[in-house]
Amino acid sequence: xxxxxxxxxxxxxxxxxxxxxxxxxxxxxxxxxxxxxxxxxxxxxxxxxxxxxxxxxxxxxxxxxxxxxxxxxxxxxxxxxxxxxxxxxxxxxxxxxxxxxxxxxxxxxxxxxxxxxxxxxxxxxxxxxxxxxxxxxxxxxxxxxxxxxxxxxxxxxxxxxxxxxxxxxxxxxxxxxxxxxxxxxxxxxxxxxxxxxxxxxxxxxxxxxxxxxxxxxxxxxxxxxxxxxxxxxxxxxxxxxxxxxxxxxxxxxxxxxxxxxxxxxxxxxxxxxxxxxxxxxxxxxxxxxxxxxxxxxxxxxxxxxxxxxxxxxxxxxxxxxxxxxxxxxxxxxxxxxxxxxxxxxxxxxxxxxxxxxxxxxxxx
Amino acid sequence: xxxxxxxxxxxxxxxxxxxxxxxxxxxxxxxxxxxxxxxxxxxxxxxxxxxxxxxxxxxxxxxxxxxxxxxxxxxxxxxxxxxxxxxxxxxxxxxxxxxxxxxxxxxxxxxxxxxxxxxxxxxxxxxxxxxxxxxxxxxxxxxxxxxxxxxxxxxxxxxxxxxxxxxxxxxxxxxxxxxxxxxxxxxxxxxxxxxxxxxxxxxxxxxxxxxxxxxxxxxxxxxxxxxxxxxxxxxxxxxxxxxxxxxxxxxxxxxxxxxxxxxxxxxxxxxxxxxxxxxxxxxxxxxxxxxxxxxxxxxxxxxxxxxxxxxxxxxxxxxxxxxxxxxxxxxxxxxxxxxxxxxxxxxxxxxxxxxxxxxxxxxx
Ligand SMILES: NC(=O)c1ccc[n+]([C@@H]2O[C@H](COP(=O)([O-])OP(=O)(O)OC[C@H]3O[C@@H](n4cnc5c(N)ncnc54)[C@H](O)[C@@H]3O)[C@@H](O)[C@H]2O)c1
Ligand SMILES: NC(=O)c1ccc[n+]([C@@H]2O[C@H](COP(=O)([O-])OP(=O)(O)OC[C@H]3O[C@@H](n4cnc5c(N)ncnc54)[C@H](O)[C@@H]3O)[C@@H](O)[C@H]2O)c1
Ligand SMILES: [Zn+2]
Ligand SMILES: [Zn+2]
Numbered sequence: 001x002x003x004x005x006x007x008x009x010x011x012x013x014x015x016x017x018x019x020x021x022x023x024x025x026x027x028x029x030x031x032x033x034x035x036x037x038x039x040x041x042x043x044x045x046x047x048x049x050x051x052x053x054x055x056x057x058x059x060x061x062x063x064x065x066x067x068x069x070x071x072x073x074x075x076x077x078x079x080x081x082x083x084x085x086x087x088x089x090x091x092x093x094x095x096x097x098x099x100x101x102x103x104x105x106x107x108x109x110x111x112x113x114x115x116x117x118x119x120x121x122x123x124x125x126x127x128x129x130x131x132x133x134x135x136x137x138x139x140x141x142x143x144x145x146x147x148x149x150x151x152x153x154x155x156x157x158x159x160x161x162x163x164x165x166x167x168x169x170x171x172x173x174x175x176x177x178x179x180x181x182x183x184x185x186x187x188x189x190x191x192x193x194x195x196x197x198x199x200x201x202x203x204x205x206x207x208x209x210x211x212x213x214x215x216x217x218x219x220x221x222x223x224x225x226x227x228x229x230x231x232x233x234x235x236x237x238x239x240x241x242x243x244x245x246x247x248x249x250x251x252x253x254x255x256x257x258x259x260x261x262x263x264x265x266x267x268x269x270x271x272x273x274x275x276x277x278x279x280x281x282x283x284x285x286x287x288x289x290x291x292x293x294x295x296x297x298x299x300x301x302x303x304x305x306x307x308x309x310x311x312x313x314x315x316x317x318x319x320x321x322x323x324x325x326x327x328x329x330x331x332x333x334x335x336x337x338x339x340x341x342x343x344x345x346x347x348x349x350x351x352x353x354x355x356x357x358x359x360x361x362x363x364x
Numbered sequence: 365x366x367x368x369x370x371x372x373x374x375x376x377x378x379x380x381x382x383x384x385x386x387x388x389x390x391x392x393x394x395x396x397x398x399x400x401x402x403x404x405x406x407x408x409x410x411x412x413x414x415x416x417x418x419x420x421x422x423x424x425x426x427x428x429x430x431x432x433x434x435x436x437x438x439x440x441x442x443x444x445x446x447x448x449x450x451x452x453x454x455x456x457x458x459x460x461x462x463x464x465x466x467x468x469x470x471x472x473x474x475x476x477x478x479x480x481x482x483x484x485x486x487x488x489x490x491x492x493x494x495x496x497x498x499x500x501x502x503x504x505x506x507x508x509x510x511x512x513x514x515x516x517x518x519x520x521x522x523x524x525x526x527x528x529x530x531x532x533x534x535x536x537x538x539x540x541x542x543x544x545x546x547x548x549x550x551x552x553x554x555x556x557x558x559x560x561x562x563x564x565x566x567x568x569x570x571x572x573x574x575x576x577x578x579x580x581x582x583x584x585x586x587x588x589x590x591x592x593x594x595x596x597x598x599x600x601x602x603x604x605x606x607x608x609x610x611x612x613x614x615x616x617x618x619x620x621x622x623x624x625x626x627x628x629x630x631x632x633x634x635x636x637x638x639x640x641x642x643x644x645x646x647x648x649x650x651x652x653x654x655x656x657x658x659x660x661x662x663x664x665x666x667x668x669x670x671x672x673x674x675x676x677x678x679x680x681x682x683x684x685x686x687x688x689x690x691x692x693x694x695x696x697x698x699x700x701x702x703x704x705x706x707x708x709x710x711x712x713x714x715x716x717x718x719x720x721x722x723x724x725x726x727x728x
Pocket of ligand 4: 502550613630634
């Protein structure tokens with residue numbers, strides 16, 4: 001078992017990563033001030049609940065916690081105000097009060113939705129994350145919680161830090177293959193922005209990671225969370241440094257939007273985006289290895305490194321321009337300068353980006 | 365013009381109270397860091413907008429601000445997640461970004477809704493309050509923002525402090541009579557919980573206040589905001605002291621719920637509630653004047669001090685028991701100990717409260 005602390009002053013919290021944590025949740029809950037006298041409210045989704053919800057509830061109840069739970073539809077569509085309203089109704093019916101804690105058992109969708117529920121129910125109650133996807137290592141650090149609006153993703157939300165995060169490696173065993181690789185894409189990203197040694201380690205352990213070998217997984221999630229925690233500690237409210245976490249995301253988000261959410265998983269889209277950013281880095285003078293290693297590393301995880309040819313370049317460019325406000329054809333990009341190191345540039349010519357999008361379609 | 369500061373450390377903000385502030389809003393906006401380079405988004409309601417919105421927008425635009433505005437239906441029903449979703453859509457269409465500020469021009473309904481919009485849009489943008497009711501002196505101090513759920517009022521919300529509050533006394537001139545008295549009820553409450561001298565002053569100025577005489581109104585709002593600010597500064601997140609602001613509210617909320625929102629305005633319901641609390645105070649040994657003066661003062665503002673006879677006592681009791689969790693028939697109440705002084709008791713026998721509800725129906 002590994003433990004790390006997300007260091008945010010008064011709002012600091014621990015992340016526990018290990019096997020079998022679901023069966024000892026009560027110990028950690030108690031240690032971190034989750035009360036037995038007020039009801040816990042557990043939110044999970046239709047994929048995760050049948051696998052892990054009843055064992056979690058049984059365990060907690062046998063340890064003297066009172067629990068109520070609700071299962072939402074799996075999928076991004078669930079991150080909506082309509083579902084939030086439903087959950088508030090169920091929480092009221094369950095008798096949740098200000099001292100209650102709300103627990104997210106699931107991936108990033110359940111985490112973001114449930115976190116916003118916890119942030120806004122009675123103007124804020126305690127929140128616990130039990131992430132069940134690899135990608136959710138990302139959403140369990142930093143306190144960004146949100147739901148979507150039909151016109152924009154994650155646009156309605158809050159910063160609401162959990163009391164603790166319990167990452168039970170056993171729950172990851174049931175993850176679909178594609179979700180595993182997509183989650184690892186974001187783990188690799190943490191290395192690429194911050195830690196060359198960890199990139200080397202990832203390159204040497206892709207097989208173990210894809211096979212969900214517990215020791216490797218534990219270390220990878222520990223490192224991934226640690227990098228994100230280090231960045232977030234410096235910039236809780238996302239005013240500066242935190243932007244480096246968006247490596248690969250400018251192109252990635254545009255691809256998700258143009259492909260229609262679903263064709264490309266988030267981690268897949270940003271894999272292609274990271275290859276694009278590496279190209280940009282090399283144009284700005286980074287060593288050629290930045291591109292070569294980024295691409296081969298992502299490919300070794302079975303992630304796409306080529307941009308699907310049927311996606312229209314004009315539409316991709318338009319989606320990027322819409323995503324952020326760019327002045328006079330200059331774009332903001334997180335650009336690698338070396339393996340494990342990036343800079344934020346706000347002067348990237350849109351023309352270069354267009355050329356790179358075209359090149360990405362021709363990648364082998 | 366009077367100015368006070370709500371003292372909340374980093375989140376401190378000023379309240380300006382005076383005549384004609386709407387026509388010099390730009391000066392205050394600029395002074396408090398509202399940017400001209402990002403669009404302002406003004407929310408108002410169907411009663412207030414026709415009276416004041418275009419003059420505010422014209423003024424701001426002529427001073428170089430970019431503005432967009434949206435008008436919501438007047439009334440409590442507007443404080444909903446459905447309207448929030450609509451507003452987020454309009455804000456996106458207007459091109460609002462993280463540096464934009466959102467302005468509430470209206471009473472407490474517009475203030476609470478717009479404040480929650482500002483708290484959650486892009487996880488939080490700047491917020492400005494321009495209250496146009498007397499009751500909104502209350503909602504402009506303390507940063508409590510929220511919308512309602514069909515099952516509970518103000519249950520989905522946040523703490524989000526404004527950058528500044530501009531209280532233009534001229535806008536209050538168009539307030540319906542009943543709203544004036546109901547707003548003053550909450551002002552009198554600030555005196556009753558905190559400041560005997562201010563209670564004396566209110567007793568001597570009821571005519572001027574009901575006539576909306578600017579000098580008296582300015583002083584009353586200044587004092588009302590000051591008391592609330594003093595309480596909130598000690599207890600921003602409502603963990604203790606802040607509860608004294610609920611004088612008259614336990615019974616008041618129950619009356620609103622049982623009468624059906626609408627029959628009694630909030631300020632009217634809490635007037636009756638405050639008379640009830642005064643009765644309770646006397647039972648606990650407070651001097652008789654606590655009851656006599658509370659009742660005559662509220663009556664002098666034309667506020668109801670008698671509980672409508674057709675409201676069922678059992679239903680009122682049930683609504684109170686539902687409102688908060690009470691142990692074994694002991695209720696929590698804010699109880700006056702003298703004029704300008706209260707205590708919080710958590711041991712009030714439900715039987716006493718029932719008797720007082722009955723007595724309130726018989727008040728002359
Ligand atoms: N808050 C943040 O900082 C942050 C960061 C990154 C991503 N996100 C959000 O996270 C979401 C994506 O997260 P995600 O990839 O975890 O998506 P997800 O929650 O939709 O999970 C992916 C799929 O896997 C299923 N699943 C989850 N755990 C499983 C398990 N253990 N076994 C079997 N199936 C399982 C889910 O039901 C779902 O169908 C997006 O909404 C994104 O916006 C948030
Ligand atoms: N956030 C807080 O701390 C807090 C505190 C107290 C009350 N509140 C909330 O405030 C709301 C009640 O506030 P309110 O009494 O101001 O209600 P309101 O906003 O509904 O205003 C009352 C009525 O007066 C109209 N009106 C407003 N200003 C006017 C003007 N200048 N001229 C003519 N008509 C005008 C409105 O359109 C409305 O019809 C409730 O929703 C309550 O929950 C919040
Ligand atoms: Zn991501
Ligand atoms: Zn009130």
